[in-house]
Amino acid sequence: MKEDLYSIKMRSTRNTKHISGAERIILEKDMGLSVKQLITRALGHSKGKSDFINIKIQNIVKQDIEYINPLDIRTVITNDYFEGRECALKALKKNGLSAETSHLVFNMLKECRTMRGAILFEINSRERLEADKKRGVRVTNIDWSFNVKQELDKALARANLNNSHVKEAVALASKVCSAPGIIAELCWSDDPDYTAGYVASKDLGYMRITKLKPFGSNNGGRVFCFDSSKASIEKCIEYLQEKITLVNRVPVIN
Ligand code: WAQ
Ligand code: MG
Numbered sequence: 744m745k746e747d748l749y750s751i752k753m754r755s756t757r758n759t760k761h762i763s764g765a766e767r768i769i770l771e772k773d774m775g776l777s778v779k780q781l782i783t784r785a786l787g788h789s790k791g792k793s794d795f796i797n798i799k800i801q802n803i804v805k806q807d808i809e810y811i812n813p814l815d816i817r818t819v820i821t822n823d824y825f826e827g828r829e830c831a832l833k834a835l836k837k838n839g840l841s842a843e844t845s846h847l848v849f850n851m852l853k854e855c856r857t858m859r860g861a862i863l864f865e866i867n868s869r870e871r872l873e874a875d876k877k878r879g880v881r882v883t884n885i886d887w888s889f890n891v892k893q894e895l896d897k898a899l900a901r902a903n904l905n906n907s908h909v910k911e912a913v914a915l916a917s918k919v920c921s922a923p924g925i926i927a928e929l930c931w932s933d934d935p936d937y938t939a940g941y942v943a944s945k946d947l948g949y950m951r952i953t954k955l956k957p958f959g960s961n962n963g964g965r966v967f968c969f970d971s972s973k974a975s976i977e978k979c980i981e982y983l984q985e986k987i988t989l990v991n992r993v994p995v996i997n
């Protein structure tokens with residue numbers, strides 16, 4: 744049976760400010776359902792109801808797909824965001840960032856709000872590398888393979904983690920950490936009702952931290968830490984923005 748895959752990308756705004764962006768790579772038969780889910784999300788978002796929704800649908804050439812492994816998931820429960828941030832700082836240092844650079848990464852994210860993409864940070868020169876610093880670098884063409892989606896839902900549900908934040912963030916972080924030259928990512932959501940975040944790297948896996956910001960805060964985003972001695976920035980950005988990647992198995996969840 745020939746299985747046709749489609750990419751569906753949604754982005755939405757309110758008064759021209761970014762509200763939500765999400766994508767799916769799915770079988771043709773699931774297109775209607777996915778579009779519906781993405782519209783529901785844009786209209787019912789905790790950042791506000793979108794007044795503009797853009798949906799793009801594109802057929803995918805199978806030969807272009809790269810299958811990647813997921814990062815394994817671990818959850819660190821913290822009492823408050825101060826404790827959470829201590830924990831995330833330690834994790835960044837374990838990934839080879841100096842104390843000073845780790846603090847810089849943190850301070851950038853503390854000041855970050857309503858970007859569509861991520862900050863791309865060079866850890867030696869300590870410069871930001873995005874061409875458009877308001878928008879950032881947007882990772883696209885990433886999803887769980889349709890072969891593992893059902894099993895993934897079950898595994899996440901058993902761990903009480905079956906929500907779209909977790910599902911999308913683990914897929915995204917798995918792609919980011921397999922990009923040339925990326926050594927770690929720090930993230931917490933800009934959604935006011937979602938306080939969890941993570942540090943991710945190849946060695947560390949996906950380390951969720953239950954509190955990384957105060958409830959109600961609109962502040963959040965992503966910082967990708969890049970080491971230019973390991974790869975060219977052009978290759979890294981091209982991989983993040985263009986390469987069609989599907990995560991090919993269910994992660995280990997601890
Ligand atoms: N590429 C690059 N940056 C992105 C992307 C993307 N595809 N999507 C979102 N961002 C950036 C952008 O600046 C957003 O404002 C910010 O990240 C936060 O996005 O419990 O839900 O979708 O394990 O609000 C992490 C913890 C949740 C999940 C992250 O982020 C868990 C989340 P959000
Ligand atoms: Mg989003």
Ligand code: MG
Nearest residue numbers: 764908911912
């Ligand atoms: Mg999201």
Ligand code: MG
Nearest residue numbers: 762932933934
């Ligand atoms: Mg958000």
